[in-house]
Amino acid sequence: MSKLERDSRAGAVLEVLGIAVFVHASGALRISGQPPDWLRLIWPTVTEPDATLPGSSAFLENFLIDARECWTAGGEKRARSGPWVEQTADGNELSLEATALTIGGQAILLLERLGEVFEAKKSMLQKARETVIAYQRLNSEMQKKEILLHCISEEMNAALANVITSLRLIELEKDPTRIGQLLRLASRATEEQQTLINKVLNVFAAELEGLRGRDGTAMAQTQLGDAVRAAEENVAPQFADKGVRLRLAGSGLDEMRVAMDSTHLTRVLSTLLENALQSAPAGDEVRLNFAEESGAILIRISDNGPSFPPDICANLFSRAATAASGPQASHLPLQFCRIAVENCDGEIGYESRHEGGNTFWVMLPTPAAPK
Amino acid sequence: MIQKKICMIGASGVGKTSLISKFVHSMFSDKYLTTVGVKIDKKTVAVDGAEVMLMIWDLEGDDDYQRLQTSYLRGSSGYLLVADGTRQITLDQAIEIQGRVTAAIGPVPFLLALNKADLVSQWEIDQSRVDDLTARGWKSFKTSAKEGAGVEEAFVELSRQMIQPP
Numbered sequence: 132m133s134k135l136e137r138d139s140r141a142g143a144v145l146e147v148l149g150i151a152v153f154v155h156a157s158g159a160l161r162i163s164g165q166p167p168d169w170l171r172l173i174w175p176t177v178t179e180p181d182a183t184l185p186g187s188s189a190f191l192e193n194f195l196i197d198a199r200e201c202w203t204a205g206g207e208k209r210a211r212s213g214p215w216v217e218q219t220a221d222g223n224e225l226s227l228e229a230t231a232l233t234i235g236g237q238a239i240l241l242l243e244r245l246g247e248v249f250e251a252k253k254s255m256l257q258k259a260r261e262t263v264i265a266y267q268r269l270n271s272e273m274q275k276k277e278i279l280l281h282c283i284s285e286e287m288n289a290a291l292a293n294v295i296t297s298l299r300l301i302e303l304e305k306d307p308t309r310i311g312q313l314l315r316l317a318s319r320a321t322e323e324q325q326t327l328i329n330k331v332l333n334v335f336a337a338e339l340e341g342l343r344g345r346d347g348t349a350m351a352q353t354q355l356g357d358a359v360r361a362a363e364e365n366v367a368p369q370f371a372d373k374g375v376r377l378r379l380a381g382s383g384l385d386e387m388r389v390a391m392d393s394t395h396l397t398r399v400l401s402t403l404l405e406n407a408l409q410s411a412p413a414g415d416e417v418r419l420n421f422a423e424e425s426g427a428i429l430i431r432i433s434d435n436g437p438s439f440p441p442d443i444c445a446n447l448f449s450r451a452a453t454a455a456s457g458p459q460a461s462h463l464p465l466q467f468c469r470i471a472v473e474n475c476d477g478e479i480g481y482e483s484r485h486e487g488g489n490t491f492w493v494m495l496p497t498p499a500a501p502k
Numbered sequence: 503m504i505q506k507k508i509c510m511i512g513a514s515g516v517g518k519t520s521l522i523s524k525f526v527h528s529m530f531s532d533k534y535l536t537t538v539g540v541k542i543d544k545k546t547v548a549v550d551g552a553e554v555m556l557m558i559w560d561l562e563g564d565d566d567y568q569r570l571q572t573s574y575l576r577g578s579s580g581y582l583l584v585a586d587g588t589r590q591i592t593l594d595q596a597i598e599i600q601g602r603v604t605a606a607i608g609p610v611p612f613l614l615a616l617n618k619a620d621l622v623s624q625w626e627i628d629q630s631r632v633d634d635l636t637a638r639g640w641k642s643f644k645t646s647a648k649e650g651a652g653v654e655e656a657f658v659e660l661s662r663q664m665i666q667p668p
């Protein structure tokens with residue numbers, strides 16, 4: 132078989148495969164042999180043998196820079212463009228790939244219409260990527276659940292602590308009215324715990340939804356006064372135990388309404404008060420300030436205890452704390468607070484005061500003027 | 503008319519293709535069809551009285567399966583770095599990719615698009631992280647390829663930065 136025959140047979144094979152061969156000669160890329168049909172769909176002018184490749188594809192123009200480098204290097208070197216999509220004149224799309232190579236000193240550009248193999252690769256990638264995304268979502272869903280679960284345990288624990296403290300105080304108490312009060316507190320805490328257990332059993336899913344979806348929370352309205360009093364009662368036994376006073380400052384508490392679910396708000400306030408109590412020196416005080424500021428209510432809870440070290444401050448509310456360093460129990464309730472507050476378009480933050488002490492603040496939109 | 507090449511860069515499934523589709527064709531689909539390879543779209547925008555023809559390169563998501571090919575970035579005047587606001591990890595990925603892009607083509611204008619802003623209840627990206635990036639000089643937009651919010655604004659702002667370098 133002569134070289135000419137071999138060449139024409141090779142050309143025929145490429146033609147059957149639908150691969151267009153362009154030869155680089157005197158500054159232009161010319162088609163070699165019969166252009167495949169699909170080529171005309173994109174470049175209607177490339178119909179005749181010897182036609183030049185039009186410079187209308189921005190992708191190819193960019194690839195030709197790599198191709199020229201490859202041709203200059205010569206030898207075995209090849210450059211592949213990777214797949215790209217080209218629009219046909221009638222509005223369809225074709226996936227193509229270009230290869231630059233040198234054969235016998237001749238610079239060659241192959242243009243291939245990608246077919247079944249490419250489609251198979253694409254569908255593999257589709258599945259792989261969908262799986263990765265589903266995995267990421269599941270992971271983050273689990274983190275949220277973990278936080279909620281922890282918060283519920285914390286709440287049950289707090290209720291139990293109230294029962295224990297009340298019982299201990301009753302033991303020491305002589306005043307019958309005071310004993311009556313403590314008994315009522317203890318019995319309320321017991322009921323609370325029972326409610327919580329029921330919640331865990333029945334409403335866990337709904338609770339998660341309520342926290343995540345804003346449908347329920349967007350319409351929520353809570354009288355700040357009610358939530359503050361409920362939170363105050365929640366923490367009263369622990370405060371009494373440590374001899375710490377809770378001082379409220381601000382006026383018009385009962386006129387203030389915030390756009391947040393009342394259970395969530397009470398939980399947030401109780402958590403922040405418990406936090407402050409932990410830092411507060413025994414016999415000292417914790418202050419709860421509230422004020423209305425341009426369509427929002429700002430609540431500040433401060434203590435005079437030692438300020439948190441900076442590395443802790445940075446991660447107090449961070450989701451990353453659970454993701455990266457594993458669940459840090461003490462931060463989970465604060466993360467719950469953050470999620471609950473942000474879900475109703477509020478903000479939560481911490482600041483240490485230079486004169487010492489810690490302040491947690493919560494900014495909540497009022498129902499009339501959601502932020 | 504001024505012609506500028508921009509690239510869509512970011513992890514898989516963050517909404518690069520959807521942002522282009524909304525911006526260029528005013529269309530959105532909920533169905534996820536991953537991009538394999540490159541597709542180029544064109545759209546003219548008016549920026550402060552000037553017409554800019556954007557050549558928008560939709561690149562495939564950078565992930566473990568397929569790495570961003572830096573040769574595609576050649577000649578880019580800017581890029582839109584896209585993250586999915588409902589997947590915090592895609593912001594970390596965007597930051598990492600941005601480093602690679604800068605190493606490849608130098609400091610060209612870019613904007614961070616925090617996409618899927620319509621999915622408020624699933625939002626995961628902390629504002630404090632965005633503030634940190636802003637402090638580093640990053641400009642970011644919340645976008646929704648679904649509802650259109652911020653989409654045109656992001657492309658126009660990127661164009662503005664490309665034609666009038668600071």
Ligand SMILES: Nc1nc2c(ncn2[C@@H]2O[C@H](COP(=O)(O)OP(=O)(O)OP(=O)(O)O)[C@@H](O)[C@H]2O)c(=O)[nH]1
Pocket residue numbers: 260512513514515516517518519520521531532533534535536537538561562563564617618619620621645646647648649
């Ligand atoms: N709700 C909502 N969904 C969106 C938005 N943008 C994209 N999506 C959805 O997210 C999925 C991925 O979108 P694509 O645009 O394909 O993402 P991509 O970044 O191009 O993905 P790759 O090509 O795989 O890298 C699709 O199901 C889209 O419908 C948005 O703003 N809001």
Ligand SMILES: [Mg+2]
Pocket residue numbers: 518519520535536537560561562563
């Ligand atoms: Mg895509």
